[in-house]
Amino acid sequence: MAHITIEYIIMIPVLILQIFLFPLWASWLMNIWVDSRRTLALQEAASHIGSSIQQVYFVLNPATVAAQTLTQKLNVPPFIENYKYAGNATLKSILDPELVSNKVLEITLKLEDVGTIAKATVILGSNVAWRESTFVSSARASCIIAEKLANGTICLSFGG
Amino acid sequence: MTGSTIDHLISLTVFIGALLVFISLFNQTLQTAILYQRQRYLATKCNDLLDNIMLNPGIPSDWGESGNVPIGFGLQDPKFTHYALSPFSLMRLLSFAGNRAYYNGTWYSNVSWGVNGGYLFLSESECVSYDLASKLLGTKGTYGFRLTIMPTVNVTIVEDQSAADHLRLNITVLGQNSPLAGASIKYLLYWISAYIPTFVNFTTGMASTDALGFASLEFHNINVSQNKMAYVFIARVSAGGLYGVGYLARNAVTNAGTIVPYVENSNGTILLVHNPGDSNAALHFNASFYVLSSNFQTSNGGVLNITSGPWLVNYGEGKPSFVLQIQPPNNGGFLVLSYWKEDGGNECGMVVVPWGIGIIGLSIIFGGDSAGQGWVATDIRQVAVRGIAYQARLALWSLESYGMMG
Numbered sequence: 001m002a003h004i005t006i007e008y009i010i011m012i013p014v015l016i017l018q019i020f021l022f023p024l025w026a027s028w029l030m031n032i033w034v035d036s037r038r039t040l041a042l043q044e045a046a047s048h049i050g051s052s053i054q055q056v057y058f059v060l061n062p063a064t065v066a067a068q069t070l071t072q073k074l075n076v077p078p079f080i081e082n083y084k085y086a087g088n089a090t091l092k093s094i095l096d097p098e099l100v101s102n103k104v105l106e107i108t109l110k111l112e113d114v115g116t117i118a119k120a121t122v123i124l125g126s127n128v129a130w131r132e133s134t135f136v137s138s139a140r141a142s143c144i145i146a147e148k149l150a151n152g153t154i155c156l157s158f159g160g
Numbered sequence: 161m162t163g164s165t166i167d168h169l170i171s172l173t174v175f176i177g178a179l180l181v182f183i184s185l186f187n188q189t190l191q192t193a194i195l196y197q198r199q200r201y202l203a204t205k206c207n208d209l210l211d212n213i214m215l216n217p218g219i220p221s222d223w224g225e226s227g228n229v230p231i232g233f234g235l236q237d238p239k240f241t242h243y244a245l246s247p248f249s250l251m252r253l254l255s256f257a258g259n260r261a262y263y264n265g266t267w268y269s270n271v272s273w274g275v276n277g278g279y280l281f282l283s284e285s286e287c288v289s290y291d292l293a294s295k296l297l298g299t300k301g302t303y304g305f306r307l308t309i310m311p312t313v314n315v316t317i318v319e320d321q322s323a324a325d326h327l328r329l330n331i332t333v334l335g336q337n338s339p340l341a342g343a344s345i346k347y348l349l350y351w352i353s354a355y356i357p358t359f360v361n362f363t364t365g366m367a368s369t370d371a372l373g374f375a376s377l378e379f380h381n382i383n384v385s386q387n388k389m390a391y392v393f394i395a396r397v398s399a400g401g402l403y404g405v406g407y408l409a410r411n412a413v414t415n416a417g418t419i420v421p422y423v424e425n426s427n428g429t430i431l432l433v434h435n436p437g438d439s440n441a442a443l444h445f446n447a448s449f450y451v452l453s454s455n456f457q458t459s460n461g462g463v464l465n466i467t468s469g470p471w472l473v474n475y476g477e478g479k480p481s482f483v484l485q486i487q488p489p490n491n492g493g494f495l496v497l498s499y500w501k502e503d504g505g506n507e508c509g510m511v512v513v514p515w516g517i518g519i520i521g522l523s524i525i526f527g528g529d530s531a532g533q534g535w536v537a538t539d540i541r542q543v544a545v546r547g548i549a550y551q552a553r554l555a556l557w558s559l560e561s562y563g564m565m566g
Contacts, residue, residue: 011168018179025183037197044201050296050298053206058234099295101231110309123298125219125232 005046006119030092038080038116045076045085046120049135053089053144053156054104054122059127060148069147071159076137084138085111089158091130095124109135133159198294199535199559206537206556209297211308214243214541214552218296224249225488227426230288232546233296244545245552247516250309250545251280252426252506253526256289261422263433264481267316268422272522276317277511280522281422291528305556306527312542312549313340313404315397315521319384320517321378327389329408331367331375333397339373343399350448350496351382351391354508357500358446367399387412390510392496394520396456402549405521412509416441416501419473421484421513421556428486430513434473442474445482451489451521452519454547457547458493492516518545533557 056072059065078084087109094102105128107120135142135158142160149155170536189417193468209491212234219232223247237246254269261268261281268281294300313335320328349363369375382389396486399403408540411418417437434443448460473482484494514520530536536557543552 011172014175022179026186029187030192033194036194040194040201044204047201048208050233051212054212055215058212058232061219061232062217062221062238084445096295097290099231102296104298121298122406123232123296140426160290 044120050120050122133157174465202537205524250517277411281367310523315406317408327379347395407520414507436475440476451493
């Protein structure tokens, strides 16, 4: 009789514990999956925006290209799992002696309501300027605006 | 009573075991899904990176021709748009294809070490390294890559040894692993005789391939037995709007050795180095640079004329090399170098040095080694290098750990 009591004393708490532990484990693992998925999707979008900026810059950069404004529509999803995302960019100098005459544009995207952040960097030439602007994924015509000035400077910004 | 206890113990163990197995499988499934997403991201990155490389000429845009160190990496030909690559920028990529060459304190990038008589060594100080390209592309430390640029149309030229008394060249033209039937061939043939080595003969002509993509060309007036004649043969093939190039040169090893050309810089300085043979004899040589137009016509940008020489190299006599200066043309071209033994002149050879990738259909492999990488994404573009069809393939892999939690 005593054995049975001890067995139930052990078994019942273990079973009850499982009721809580199992969903917790599942939830924890699912959170990892969801976070990774969102981060990667956001990273992919940031990387693609960076690549598009770099391509637009190089289209305008040759000396033979006259001063003009170019708009490039961004081919990124407006939502990531029903969350819109927004971003901005900052232009920085590079300390590496081999890249001292280059500038790096760091693009930061943030998934709204969730807070997931992804960054991408692109190397551009010295004749680049960044006009303060914000990228909003859900905007109808989110794009990159590149304006080549008469002095050869290329001003980049988000549009839409 | 005891049976009941054992039942409980077993059931508890099984229950916990099942739970662990479930967690493990669940975790594994999630890891696979995340890994798949990372790989998809890598594929997108590969696609973007390849476009970035192919669709911009870099900074400065003429870095391939000028010899400047680029501060922006791109391979597009500044004179063209779309997927047209600069033959000179490609030439300046530090080759991963073969062993580096070393001569007199200088390392040379080895694009072609005498393969079929074609040489392209470029001083490494003139080359863009993988490290610099990675920095300029913003991938250093995060991604590794390898860029392979190879001809789409594969032109193989072989000297038919069964023709004992004259030169017979067999040409095989393949597209993407299938023969190109009815392809038209236009060829340039430079040849010398060891008896009158100072005179470079020239023949041009046309032919076409049969249903198997094969053509055989007979040159009855050229006898190549015993190294008494040498030649440089370059053929441009066109089929269905695609162009390809192939070459073959008779890089014969004479009793006095051979001459190996090393490109010193982008300004057109080429070092002709005597690679001595069994005897201590000198090698006389002649060198002509031919500018190649877009319609495969050559104009002679004669570099050296033997009658104003004598031009020679002799390793044993303190003349191990000769510095040659050409004027690099905008369109590219090739140097035809003929050499022969000083005494009696009964042995000779010829080599070709292209100025620009695509001139004679060389390939370039640039970048790091993907061996041992868990997952490598690849992407392909069909490009043109001064009209010659090439395939650009980028292999990209992540250098960051894919460490998983859970």
